[in-house]
Amino acid sequence: MHKGTLYVFTGPSGTGKGTLLSRVMEGDDKVFYSISATTRAPRPGETDGVQYYFLSKADFEQKIAQDAFLEHAKYVDNYYGTLEAPVNEKLDAGCxxxxxxxxxGAMQVHEKRPDAVLVFIAPPSFEELAQRLRGRGTESEEKVQKRLETARREMQYADRFDYVVVNDEVDRAVDEIRGILALRRT
Structure with a gap:
């Protein structure tokens, strides 16, 4: 049995990563979506163990000390991380x-797993990104500004990725990502 491929999708908050990936993965039983752990509070409609594993700061830091994460990062005052064991199980099973x-976190995974395929999701413009973040209506203007400052820094990493997909039109971006997955499966 061949080992599965590890794909890392990243990009600034508000670029539509979740929307694109949910569309790409519809009906594709060869792909396992790894659920991240976080210390941020759940947003309306989010459920523990579905969108994220919601952990206390103390629990998260204990798992860091146990080296249980493939990657972890602090982002906008919260921890995020990927538990390594479930990822390895799926890859070993050929998924x-x-x-x-x-x-x-993507840069950490790249160091630990140079065979991982890195995909950067970019907004069509910085102005569009700001509009999307404000349009969510889930955060204060102060938090939106923090996310925009972080996005400016993150955009500087795009050239370190195997692929850059601009989410200017959802259907087109979904087709591009499906093409990347198909290339790696042949």
């Missing part, structure tokens, strides 16, 4: 695994 993580 492809998708990580949707922050840029910091």
């Amino acid at each position: 492809d695994v998708v990580l949707e993580i922050e840029v910091q």
Whole structure:
């Protein structure tokens, strides 16, 4: 049995990573979506163990000390990380695994797993990104500004990725990502 491929998807908050990946993965039983752990509070409609594993700061830091994460990062005052054991299990079983993580974490995965395929999701413009973040209506203007400052830094990493997909039109971006997955499976 061949080992699965590890795909790392990242990009600034508000670029539509989750929307694109949910569409790409519809009906594709060869791909496992790795759920990240976080210390941030759940947003409306989010459930523990579905979108994220919601952990206390103390629990998260204990797992860091136990080296239980493939990657972890602090982003906008919260921890995020990928538990290594479930990823390895799926890869060893021949499944492809998708990580949707922050840029910091993607760089950590790249160091530990140079065979991982790195995909950067970019907004069509910085102005569009700001509009999307404000349009969510889930955060204060102060938090939106923090996310925009972080996005400026993250955009500087795009050239370190195997692929850059601009999410200017969802259907087109989904087709591009499906093409990347198909290339790696042949």
